[in-house]
Amino acid sequence: MSQTGSNKDVSEENLPSEQATAHEGAMGVPPRTKSLGEVADDPFADPGLPPHEPRVQDIDKRAAKRSERTVALLFTVSMLATVGFIASYVVLPIDKIVYVWPFGHISALNFALGLTLGLALFCIGAGAVHWARTLMSDEEHAQERHPIEAPPEVKAQVMADFKQGAEESGMGRRKLIRTTLFGALAMVPLSGVILLRDLGPLPEGKLRHTLWSKGKLLVNQNTNEPLRPEDVGVGSLTFAVPEGLEEDDHDFQKEVAKAALMIVRIQPEDIKDKRELDWSHEGIVAYSKICTHVGCPISLYEQQTHHVLCPCHQSTFDLSDGARVIFGPAGHALPQLRIGVNKDGYLEALGDFDEPVGPSFWERG
Template identity: 65%
Template sequence: MTHQDNSPEERLPEAGKPGKPPKLADPFADPGLPPHQPRRQDIDERAAKRSEHVVARLFATAVIAAFGFIASYVLIPKEKVVFIFPVGHVSAQNFALGGTLGIALLCIGVGAIHWARTLMSDVEHVSERHPIEAPPQVRQQVFADFQQGAADSAIGRRKVLRNALLGALTIVPLSAIVLFRDLGPLPEKKLFHTVWSSGKRLINMSDDRPLRPEDILVGSLTFAQPEGVHESDADFQVVMAKAALMIVRLIPTEIKDKQSADWGHQGILAYSKICTHVGCPISLYEQQTHHVLCPCHQSTFDLADGGRVIFGPAGHPLPQLRIAVDSQGYLAAQGDFDKPVGPGFWERSA
């Protein structure tokens, strides 16, 4: 009777015996670099010249497109509409701006890629891993490689390419300058002045009638707008954002600031309704204290003391409008506000 040992060790195939899977190759082995193959431009100067001319023409096209962008912005009216298939009706200026700027950027990108693929060096360089802090010899090698790359790019020898690239990179950014100009209208002196001027009557916003001194009662708060401004005007909100006026009548002996009294008429004072913190309209009036309160952030101003800030985040007093009575007995402005209206801004000196 033959004895069989059924231990696990004997059931497993042994190395080199049938049934043993063969050893697999290292899946992470370094494949190495294929032999370098020179390009046609590397051995044929005429081919290199042709590539140079292609790149130069692309950069020149970018310059022309940039000038087209600027011309489109200046010459094409904003309201002009054209039909573009298959998009439909679009703004002619937007279409021209997008097309010319896209062509300029595309030509610079394609030109740079063609330059790199056909004229710059394409020899692969192997750099072994090294510590994060480079030793001095590596730093020297980096600078040497950079100088060699600059030499391989032929930017010093191929003057046509260099000048074309410099021209494209100089002209195309002008497109961004033109776009910055279109971020909004130039403020010029608009932040310093409103539509109020000498002789303009104060119009009651409640009934759209000119105000007389007898219309303003002691302790009341009246809102007014300049003569000639109407709610139906297209720019009404823009104008009133700076010209809105509130009028109070105080007992003359209660006015603390002499200039405020001189700029009023028989205790009638006219102040800007626009808070000097963030420009909210002021509408809350305390009759006994002569204080007005901004409902947005609780800035409080004393109308009996030149619109001085007595509480809250506002940084400037309320501008006052100098008023008088005209020949027909109506309240009229004697000029513009004494200070810029609304929140402070960086150009403002006081």
């Protein structure tokens, strides 16, 4: 028996490849794959496009009309949602809190804005998808690849295909869809325009004026006491605020951000800028504490060089030379406040800063 089996194996090995493959199939053995050197006639044959099957809307005009009304309804809902967005933004107070399951207590304004804007955008997308899937032509056309620079006849064919697609989309004859689509697309951007209100009113002259005015006393920010000239020693750095500005005031942070002042005493002979000398009192000079780069508070003073340093980005100003910039990204010198002494011997402002404090802005002169 073993010899017979051996003879069978040998006979199979001697069969030609095609016969061996057929023999293996007949014996219940999976046919052998082609060797590495053998290539099939067309291993990547294009199966072609399946036959086109018409949709209900292609056959039944009433179904097409229903789809058209559905698309128009979605676009109309988008327009109504945009109106709801604008109405919510105008009507709902910013601090109103409501309970919405399952989110819990949330801002009524944020919830209404997100809901209405999301609905407006969703309905435009859903309407466009439903329009494309039910009313636009869904026939597939295969075309051989062509060079990147198409010949004139291909360009003409593309334009013809585009015109045909525009015709098949029904944009020209389906006026209801066209009108509501344009309405929805035209109204959605209004949501972004309305949001511009959050930028607030124009600053007008608010950036050019602070609480400093003629006769305002310089109050020590640490002791909350008016300053006398003898309170400011040579080499010291003192921070001051205008008289009447209290920490519990509603707009304290906004006002102190513009009016914060630093005061140093420099020997008059060390002051290089003549106007700085005229605006000082016995070598006591007052400059804005707000860096002209991005508005950080300046707090580091070098006594020997009369330089002040911003800790944020290392802008350095020379207080003995008009607080000009000697290093760093700041764009211009610190604004100076003209000071004097009143009849009671207290330091007082003789006006406001000579220019706007803080970083540069477009309208700055």
